[in-house]
């Protein structure tokens with residue numbers, strides 16, 4: 332008998348794989364006729380740009396050949412959009428892949444990785460898989476204006492001599508909270524230059540808060556700063572797996588050494604480039620999300636629920652001691668939300684902001700299952 336547990340490196344032995352939520356494939360089969368309302372994975376309910384769909388069709392003619400290993404066309408389009416040189420861009424098979432690789436490259440046994448207590452689950456996975464130790468920083472309290480959000484002072488205090496990497500999400504998943512541009516700049520000025528700071532901006536396009544600022548422009552001045560973005564959310568291409576990072580060219584060059592040469596497939600490259608060009612479609616998605624986010628938050632608050640402020644396409648909602656019963660009742664009625672037990676937030680559920688129709692069906696199911 333081979334014991335694969337003991338063959339695996341120590342960090343991997345203790346690892347629990349990323350929990351993607353419910354088994355949606357079997358739920359979809361079960362609710363085939365009635366249509367499942369899927370509000371568990373922060374996808375974009377308005378769908379991909381028609382230009383991106385056409386690019387997918389066009390790309391099918393060439394799927395027997397390898398994709399461009401450099402992703403040159405997409406990088407040039409991103410460079411033009413974000414006003415940076417292509418040497419500052421790293422493409423990923425989703426931003427998840429890149430988040431994992433930062434720890435693989437910059438942290439290992441004996442090193443610390445710092446992240447906020449309620450930061451995105453992948454940060455602790457990345458640290459552990461690299462053999463490093465995750466050093467969680469306390470988050471804001473539940474009664475703070477940014478409930479359970481990143482506490483930049485606590486994150487700074489958690490950085491010690493062994494810290495190699497810090498992960499922050501702005502806005503954050505699963506809390507939906509954000510931190511202001513000026514506060515982040517002060518934080519970054521105070522972080523030692525040899526600590527890599529990764530700011531995960533997966534939801535940045537959805538933001539309309541005036542105090543928010545993307546960290547992207549700061550990458551020109553701060554060589555230890557990395558910003559990650561994704562085509563999975565606002566650009567509605569989650570199924571194609573395209574993400575990217577922007578940072579100093581030297582940092583990108585080191586990361587390139589571990590990148591699988593064809594990590595972004597040909598269909599994804601073409602679709603992402605087309606999606607980027609369709610600003611009207613993006614703006615329509617963002618406007619739909621902003622309106623529905625406000626309406627859904629108001630409807631939930633009117634039912635006496637505590638809803639965290641959100642600058643994303645989801646809401647973190649406190650349901651109290653009955654959260655898991657309510658969640659199970661909703662699944663039985665064909666409405667899928669994301670349980671938060673894995674985050675130590677068993678009293679909360681995370682709700683993706685759907686279309687007006689999906690949100691109405693959620694509220695009806697909620698009223699019927701309370």
Ligand code: PMP
Nearest residue numbers: 425426427451504533561563574
């Ligand atoms: N960062 C955050 C904060 C996320 O919520 C997600 C997706 N849930 C990701 C990164 C990863 O997204 P992707 O790999 O699809 O780019």
